[in-house]
Amino acid sequence: MKKEKIIRKGAEASLYYGHWFDKEVIFKYRLPKKYRIEELDMRIRTERTLNEARALIKVKNYGINVPQVFEIDSTNSTIIMKYIQGDKLKDILSDLDNDQKVRYFNEIGRVIATLHKNGHIHGDITTSNIILTPNKDIFLIDFGLHAYSDTIEDKSVDLHLLKRVLISSHGKDYECCFTAFLNGYKSEYNKVDSSECDQIIKNIDAIETRGRYIKSDQRL
Amino acid sequence: MKKKCLGIESTAHTFSAGILDFDGNVYSLINDIFIPEEGGLHPALVREQHLNNFMRIINRALTEAKISAKNLNLIAFSQSPGLGPVLKIGAWVARILSQVLEIPIIGVNHCIGHIEIGRLKCNIEDPLTLYVSGGNTIVSAFESERYQIFGETLDLALGNMIDSFARDAGLQHPGGPKIETLALRSKNFIPLPYIVKGMDLSFSGLYTAAKNLLHSDEYNKKYNLNDIAYSLQETAFGMLSEVTERALAHTEKKEVLLTGGVAANKRLQAMIEIISKEHDARFEVVPIKYAGDNGAMIGWAGILRYKAEGGFNISETIIKPKKRMDEITIPWRS
Numbered sequence: 001m002k003k004e005k006i007i008r009k010g011a012e013a014s015l016y017y018g019h020w021f022d023k024e025v026i027f028k029y030r031l032p033k034k035y036r037i038e039e040l041d042m043r044i045r046t047e048r049t050l051n052e053a054r055a056l057i058k059v060k061n062y063g064i065n066v067p068q069v070f071e072i073d074s075t076n077s078t079i080i081m082k083y084i085q086g087d088k089l090k091d092i093l094s095d096l097d098n099d100q101k102v103r104y105f106n107e108i109g110r111v112i113a114t115l116h117k118n119g120h121i122h123g124d125i126t127t128s129n130i131i132l133t134p135n136k137d138i139f140l141i142d143f144g145l146h147a148y149s150d151t152i153e154d155k156s157v158d159l160h161l162l163k164r165v166l167i168s169s170h171g172k173d174y175e176c177c178f179t180a181f182l183n184g185y186k187s188e189y190n191k192v193d194s195s196e197c198d199q200i201i202k203n204i205d206a207i208e209t210r211g212r213y214i215k216s217d218q219r220l
Numbered sequence: 221m222k223k224k225c226l227g228i229e230s231t232a233h234t235f236s237a238g239i240l241d242f243d244g245n246v247y248s249l250i251n252d253i254f255i256p257e258e259g260g261l262h263p264a265l266v267r268e269q270h271l272n273n274f275m276r277i278i279n280r281a282l283t284e285a286k287i288s289a290k291n292l293n294l295i296a297f298s299q300s301p302g303l304g305p306v307l308k309i310g311a312w313v314a315r316i317l318s319q320v321l322e323i324p325i326i327g328v329n330h331c332i333g334h335i336e337i338g339r340l341k342c343n344i345e346d347p348l349t350l351y352v353s354g355g356n357t358i359v360s361a362f363e364s365e366r367y368q369i370f371g372e373t374l375d376l377a378l379g380n381m382i383d384s385f386a387r388d389a390g391l392q393h394p395g396g397p398k399i400e401t402l403a404l405r406s407k408n409f410i411p412l413p414y415i416v417k418g419m420d421l422s423f424s425g426l427y428t429a430a431k432n433l434l435h436s437d438e439y440n441k442k443y444n445l446n447d448i449a450y451s452l453q454e455t456a457f458g459m460l461s462e463v464t465e466r467a468l469a470h471t472e473k474k475e476v477l478l479t480g481g482v483a484a485n486k487r488l489q490a491m492i493e494i495i496s497k498e499h500d501a502r503f504e505v506v507p508i509k510y511a512g513d514n515g516a517m518i519g520w521a522g523i524l525r526y527k528a529e530g531g532f533n534i535s536e537t538i539i540k541p542k543k544r545m546d547e548i549t550i551p552w553r554s
Contacts, residue, residue, distance in 0.1 A: 011469040012462075033465075034498075035491040036458040039409045044458075124418075145418070 001080070003027050012144070020070050020080050028052075030077040045077035048144060053079050055120065055146035062114050065139045084139045090127035093170055093177075101173060102180040107138050109184025112162075116155045116200070117192045121147045125162040127169065152196065156203035159185070163204065224287065225294040225526075226278070226317070227519020230310025231302025231330045232355055233261050235270040237281035238515030239292075242523050244340050247285035249509065249516050250277050256393055260384070261354075267305040274313055281515070292323055294531070296522020299327030300543035302355070307539040315537055324531025326522040330513070331356060331545040334506075335367060336524060337517035338479045342504035348473040350464050350492060353480030353513070354379035354394075357421060357460070359467045360545070365554050369546045370467040371419030378456060379482045381423040385452060388431050389445055399449045400485050406450035410443055414455050419463050419470075426455060453487055461491045468499050479506040481513075528552040 003016040007026075016027040030045040032038075053072045056079075060066055067081040089104070096104070108130060115122060122129075123145030131139040147154065162181065166174040182201060189197035222241040229236040233254040240246045252273045254266045282289060297314035298307065311327075318325035335349050348361045348370075357373040376384070379396060386395020412429050415422040430452045433439060468476065476496040482488060483505055496503035510516060528551040 011466045033458075033462070035461045035465075035494040037409060037454050040411075040414070040454055040458055043411060044414060 017083060023070065024083040024085075025070060025080050026067065026083050028079045028081065046074050049074055049077045049079060052143045052146060055143040056081065059115060059118075059120055059140075059143075062118055064111055064114055065137055066143070067139070067141060084131050084133065084141065086131040086133035086137075086139065088128050089130040089132055090169065092132065093127060093173060098176060101177055104132065104138065105177045105180035106184035106187075109181040109186075110188040111138060111140060112158070112181075113185045113188035113197075116158070117189055119148055119150050121149050121154050121158050123147055123158065125158055126165045152199050152203055155200045156207055159200065160204050160207045221291070223293040224285075224291060225296055225519045225523050226281070226292050227328075227333075227515040227517070227522055228278075228295070228297040228310045228314055229330070229333075229513050229515045229518045230270060230274075230306055230313075231298045231513065232306060233266060234513040235274055235277055235309070236513060236515035236518075237278045238517070238519045239281050239285040239287065240516055240519050240523070242293075242527070244520055244523075246516050247287070248281045248283075249514055250281045250284065251512075251514060252277050260380075260387070260393075261303070263303045263305045266303065267309060270306060270309045274309060278313070289317070289321060292317075292321060294324055294326065294522060294526055295321075296326045296328050296519050296526075297537075298330045298333065298518050299537065300329050300540035302330060302539075302541055304539065304541040307541055311537060311539050315534060319534075324526060325534070325537060326526050326531050327537050328518045328521045328525070329543060329545050329548050330518070331358060331360075332367060332548065332550070333517035333521040334479050334511075335360065335477070336521040337510045337514070338477045338504070338506040340520055341507055341510050342477060344475050344477055344502070344504055346473060347475035347477035347504070348464070348468050348471055348501070349477045349479060350460070350483075351480045352378045352460065352478075352482035352488070354383060356480065357423075358545075359419065359463055361467065361471045361473055362550065362553055363471070365549045367545050367548075367550060369544070370470065371421065371463040374417065374420050374422045375424040376427060378423060378460065379480070381427045381456065382452070382482070385427060385430050385448075389434055389448075394481075396482060396485065399453065400487065402446045402449035403453045403487065404450075406444075406446035408443060408447040408450065409454060410447055410451040412451055412455045414459055416459050416462055419466055421459050421463055423456060423459075426452070453485075457485075457488045457491050460488070461495055464492060465495045465499070468495065468501060473501060475502045475504070477504050477506065479511045481511065483511045484508050524552045 001020050003018040005017050007017050008015040013028055013030045033041050053069050056066050056069050069081050071080040129142045166178050224241050227238045236251040238249040254269045295314045295318045297310045334351050351358045355377050357378045359371040360367045360369050382399050383395040386399050391398045413425040433448050478492050489505055493503045
């Protein structure tokens, strides 16, 4: 077991590439925060580490591609998981042709619907947290903000975040990508409850009219 | 003689008049603060106190600055956000003065006032600002022509939450400083809800949990008020610090400014200082006189806007109790 190089240093956690037995892995290490008292800091880091690891393990049961968890070291707030080779969707989205965009976002929509209909909220669906592998598989990563919920509101908020990311970071692709995403989402969610699915999508508009992200004259 | 501005603050419990020149030198600053006998800030009662006192406050500000009203060149007032009935007082006093003295009038967003006086008094250029008070909890920085809000509370303001808890514990208003003192007497941490949603915060669950501890059978047996005060502060400030750090990492600002009434809290200052150091950012706390609500900050933000855009028409001086600061462009920094 060896951390070899750091690949990302975030505000909350650092990601290291390395090997675990003979497997290529990522060490996700939640850093201690000196500004918090140790008791509180330890509790938060342990809770979030366990929550994320549990989520990764659970959602795999629904056939969703997420990194395999190999080891959880809660005392060091570290998750050791499979290294997923591929590109962040964020980095390659503009290089894809229209058919590919539609196909991938349709698939992403189905993946997120699968999570939602089973009561899982990803919490941070952005194009940085979706990896496209060389085999053209879609992997969902970073379940650090994962939550369990069956409410329409929480599911809508999850979708709303993706919508905002698409608008702010991929403006010209937003229209075709988000439409394809919603089509995929509906096709999967409708298998269990089409009226709930409609309410979730309709509620995205309601969230927009509420928040801080819009001009005052458009507010309800 | 240098041009002078009278700034009038009237958004909540403080009615304040500040007189300063167009270079930012403050000649006088007089405050009158509403302190409730019981409960919180009832808008009607606050309004009554301000109505009874505004003349005296403005006159004292003029006397202390050793000028007459005729020497004023600009009137600035707090136009947003705040309690409607209270905002109205500052607005109409400002309108009358502007008409009688025949000088320009300018409306100021209270939150922008806090940031601008902080930049002036701490001599800081482009900070990430943490503005924490009884009415606001905002992490903000200047980006694309505005003071953008990166994180904020989704329900209670931090100061309001602490004051409300203090009231439930039988402490007199304002409760914040009392809670800070009690917290120093404990090292016994009780786990409480710690709610961070992305860069936003939620304090309502924390408040309820802390309040419930007061009514529990174990109160004054397993733990006492000192312990709750300590745990409440550590949890709430921990949340706030986490969001601040995230915003600092995201914006890559090299300065951090702490302002608002809660900025006086030493424990909060220490936490934000640690984060600033780790990110190689200069850390400044706005001097307490200018960190709380005050007329000087309204005057200074008014001067900046007046220099950039000129005064308002009377029709533009209507109060906006719910206006957000990220809806307002900042021409003097663009």
